């Protein structure tokens with residue numbers, strides 16, 4: 001996901017209210033990540049619980 005070299009995020013800037021732009025240590029790669037996306041990939045217990053919650057509900061609740 002982060003390419004072949006080990007990269008680390010050096011700086012992050014808010015993009016509007018919905019996303020954050022991350023400047024990576026190679027100074028070439030930048031990426032804009034929506035908070036929704038970050039929530040999806042976040043491994044912390046709080047977010048993991050949300051994922052399970054959403055998955056456990058029947059009907060039209062979906063993680064997009």
Ligand SMILES: [Zn+2]
Pocket residue numbers: 039042043044045046047048
């Ligand atoms: Zn989280």
